[in-house]
Amino acid sequence: MAKVTMAQALNTALRDALGEDERVLVFGEDVGPLGGVFRITDGLTRDFGEQRCFDTPLAEAGIVGLAVGMAMGGFRPVVEMQFDAFAYPAFEQIASHVAKLRNRTRGRIGLPMVIRIPYAGGIGGVEHHCDSSEAYYAHTPGLKVVTPATAEDAYWLLRDAVADPDPVVFLEPKKLYWSREDTDLETRGALPFGRAAIRRAGRDATIVAYGPSVPVAMAAAEAAAEDGIELEVVDLRTLVPFDDETVTESVRRTGRCVVVQEAQGFAGVGAEIAARVQERCFHSLAAPVLRVAGFDIPYPPPKLEHAHLPGVDRILDAVDRLQFSDEPDTRHLLKGAVT
Amino acid sequence: MSVKSLRQTVQGLLPSLSPVRFVAEDGTPVAKQPTDYTEPEVEALLEAWRRMVLGRRFDTQATALTKQGRLAVYPSSRGQEACQIGAVLALRPDDWLFPTYRDSVALVTRGIDPVEVLTLLRGDWHCGYDPAATRVAPQCTPLATQVLHAVGMAESMRRKGEDGVAMALVGDGATSEGDFHEALNFAAVFRAPVVFFVQNNKYAISVPLARQTAAPALAYKGIGYGVRAEQVDGNDLLAVLAVLTAAVEHARAGNGPVLVEAHTYRMDAHTNADDATRYRENDEVDQWRAADPVDRLETCLRSRGALTDEDVAALREEAEELAARVRAGMNADSVLDPLELFDHVYADLTPQLREQRAQLAAELAESAQAQED
Numbered sequence: 001m002a003k004v005t006m007a008q009a010l011n012t013a014l015r016d017a018l019g020e021d022e023r024v025l026v027f028g029e030d031v032g033p034l035g036g037v038f039r040i041t042d043g044l045t046r047d048f049g050e051q052r053c054f055d056t057p058l059a060e061a062g063i064v065g066l067a068v069g070m071a072m073g074g075f076r077p078v079v080e081m082q083f084d085a086f087a088y089p090a091f092e093q094i095a096s097h098v099a100k101l102r103n104r105t106r107g108r109i110g111l112p113m114v115i116r117i118p119y120a121g122g123i124g125g126v127e128h129h130c131d132s133s134e135a136y137y138a139h140t141p142g143l144k145v146v147t148p149a150t151a152e153d154a155y156w157l158l159r160d161a162v163a164d165p166d167p168v169v170f171l172e173p174k175k176l177y178w179s180r181e182d183t184d185l186e187t188r189g190a191l192p193f194g195r196a197a198i199r200r201a202g203r204d205a206t207i208v209a210y211g212p213s214v215p216v217a218m219a220a221a222e223a224a225a226e227d228g229i230e231l232e233v234v235d236l237r238t239l240v241p242f243d244d245e246t247v248t249e250s251v252r253r254t255g256r257c258v259v260v261q262e263a264q265g266f267a268g269v270g271a272e273i274a275a276r277v278q279e280r281c282f283h284s285l286a287a288p289v290l291r292v293a294g295f296d297i298p299y300p301p302p303k304l305e306h307a308h309l310p311g312v313d314r315i316l317d318a319v320d321r322l323q324f325s326d327e328p329d330t331r332h333l334l335k336g337a338v339t
Numbered sequence: 340m341s342v343k344s345l346r347q348t349v350q351g352l353l354p355s356l357s358p359v360r361f362v363a364e365d366g367t368p369v370a371k372q373p374t375d376y377t378e379p380e381v382e383a384l385l386e387a388w389r390r391m392v393l394g395r396r397f398d399t400q401a402t403a404l405t406k407q408g409r410l411a412v413y414p415s416s417r418g419q420e421a422c423q424i425g426a427v428l429a430l431r432p433d434d435w436l437f438p439t440y441r442d443s444v445a446l447v448t449r450g451i452d453p454v455e456v457l458t459l460l461r462g463d464w465h466c467g468y469d470p471a472a473t474r475v476a477p478q479c480t481p482l483a484t485q486v487l488h489a490v491g492m493a494e495s496m497r498r499k500g501e502d503g504v505a506m507a508l509v510g511d512g513a514t515s516e517g518d519f520h521e522a523l524n525f526a527a528v529f530r531a532p533v534v535f536f537v538q539n540n541k542y543a544i545s546v547p548l549a550r551q552t553a554a555p556a557l558a559y560k561g562i563g564y565g566v567r568a569e570q571v572d573g574n575d576l577l578a579v580l581a582v583l584t585a586a587v588e589h590a591r592a593g594n595g596p597v598l599v600e601a602h603t604y605r606m607d608a609h610t611n612a613d614d615a616t617r618y619r620e621n622d623e624v625d626q627w628r629a630a631d632p633v634d635r636l637e638t639c640l641r642s643r644g645a646l647t648d649e650d651v652a653a654l655r656e657e658a659e660e661l662a663a664r665v666r667a668g669m670n671a672d673s674v675l676d677p678l679e680l681f682d683h684v685y686a687d688l689t690p691q692l693r694e695q696r697a698q699l700a701a702e703l704a705e706s707a708q709a710q711e712d
Contacts, residue, residue, distance in 0.1 A: 056528075057524050057525055057528055059521040059524065061487065062487055062518070062522065062525050064487075065484065065488060065490070065491065065518060066490055066491040066494065066525055067491060068488045068491055069487065069490055069491015069505075070494060072470075072476070072491065073492045073494075075495050075498075089517070092481060092484060093484060093518075096481050097484060097485075100465075101477075102683050102684070104466050104477050105470055105477060106464060106683050107682065107683040108469050108471055141684050142685070144685070166686055194689075240689070241691070242689075242690075244690060245690070
């Protein structure tokens with residue numbers, strides 16, 4: 001086993017996809033000779049040629065619109081949006097065409113394409129470089145939405161995304177690009193696309209997390225274990241399709257659930273998960289399903305992002321409020337009374 | 340680049356100073372015939388005339404169907420037949436067309452079943468024909484967004500070594516959209532075999548051209564991207580067909596994209612739901628009526644002895660048969676299965692969609708049962 005970063009895993013996935021299927025094309029801004037600003041496409045133009053991995057003019061709607069036409073024409077485009085917030089000019093193409101062409105044509109034209117987007121914060125990025133934009137995509141029927149938390153998942157989920165008959169928005173947690181893990185990337189894990197992973201088994205409460213929040217949830221579970229509380233950590237891997245089964249099974253077993261996301265909480269993916277959990281697990285729940293999220297504010301400047309991002313302490317505070325004693329938690333009511 | 344070669348490059352990209360035109364409004368040849376374009380053969384003109392007459396009958400029939408509630412809405416292209424038919428006749432069957440909602444007549448001309456064309460506007464589904472089989476993309480509603488798809492399709496044909504061309508249809512309003520400009524730029528950079536055909540019908544719903552652009556003509560939007568451009572009298576079928584045929588061949592030969600602007604006029608309101616008297620004068624409409632593209636071509640062909648009263652009468656009969664077929668097709672109640680709503684969201688149903696599909700199936704069964712009881 002070698003130490004592999006998520007960035008290397010993604011690069012290897014693109015490399016293997018280009019090598020195995022000549023319909024696969026990689027394009028976007030600076031993805032050619034430079035290898036992308038995060039070097040995810042490093043060496044691909046050199047090794048596969050300008051025909052397979054190439055730079056485009058700087059226009060995101062253009063990149064995605066071009067990819068739609070090329071997917072209609074039989075290619076399998078994998079495009080890169082340079083940063084989360086730079087993908088917004090492409091949103092009309094994504095919401096109105098990428099997501100809908102199969103349905104519009106009654107299944108006659110599918111769009112096998114991947115839109116890779118480095119997303120979320122935690123790297124000290126200035127404004128427009130740290131948005132957690134997953135809810136926009138997850139809310140749009142017709143898209144699959146993926147976000148890996150490990151290098152191994154980054155490789156296999158990207159391979160699956162490229163092979164998928166439907167368009168996939170592939171959200172890469174940029175703060176995890178350089179995290180290393182022991183993996184050979186050669187043996188596929190047991191979990192298929194669309195299934196969540198139980199990263200840590202535990203009996204006391206379920207922490208549901210995805211992408212950049214998974215390592216934070218794992219750290220919180222480590223800390224809780226020192227206090228004798230065993231947290232189960234579920235890594236969703238794919239937001240769409242959503243794995244109700246794994247989440248539901250876990251929460252029914254633990255009876256408690258905290259959903260963690262970096263994104264601002266209001267109308268976010270975590271809200272959807274909390275709703276689904278209480279709809280399916282109500283009679284197993286010993287406490288309300290809690291959300292730990294970013295605040296409902298525009299993403300902060302780099303020096304203040306630590307105050308915004310959900311950390312271990314915020315997760316542990318939520319775990320504390322899961323009514324392990326029989327006393328209902330009334331702190332939020334008291335706070336309301338003071339203000 | 341020397342000043343001389345730069346000047347040549349620029350001149351090669353710029354459109355003619357005035358729109359290319361073979362035939363004047365009264366159907367007689369203009370004094371100064373275009374020298375850069377070949378006038379189409381009489382056989383091609385007769386075929387175009389046939390298609391224009393049929394196309395107009397289809398268009399007026401579709402408008403009539405809105406009044407009977409058989410179509411939810413219809414955006415007419417009456418007055419733009421030279422553009423609608425010229426565009427399609429300039430293409431080969433293996434070329435691709437990327438139309439808008441106003442281009443139904445072009446689709447009928449392309450040979451798509453009229454009922455399938457009207458599926459969108461009837462409200463049965465968002466696209467009624469098979470885009471892969473017909474090489475016609477779904478009629479696009481969000482303005483100019485499909486122009487990028489045309490560039491992508493053109494680029495994919497080029498990369499596969501096919502000599503197909505993609506043609507994108509847009510109106511004057513769409514040239515203000517960002518996607519239009521990104522498409523021109525991408526196409527030029529990749530030298531994609533694509534033709535951008537702007538039907539400048541003078542109105543974007545109610546907003547007149549003067550509020551849309553300060554450019555001398557929309558065709559001048561090509562030069563900034565290095566896209567060769569031309570402008571043409573959009574009500575002169577001879578000119579439209581000649582210019583578009585040349586543009587398609589230019590793209591097919593690997594010489595890069597071409598932008599063609601046709602000056603035409605939308606005779607009807609934006610759709611049947613619109614009231615054009617709120618934003619334009621009847622005098623203006625009357626002036627354009629005198630420039631009618633169908634009459635103009637008919638006069639031209641008659642003056643050349645290529646058309647007789649019998650021909651005209653026979654075609655009129657054929658047009659009535661077409662209209663009757665459209666009426667019959669649209670009067671037949673369509674059979675729709677609400678459960679199909681789930682079937683094409685993804686290649687396979689997600690677990691959630693499977694649940695929701697089952698839920699709707701149960702609701703439908705319940706209401707069917709209630710109706711029986």
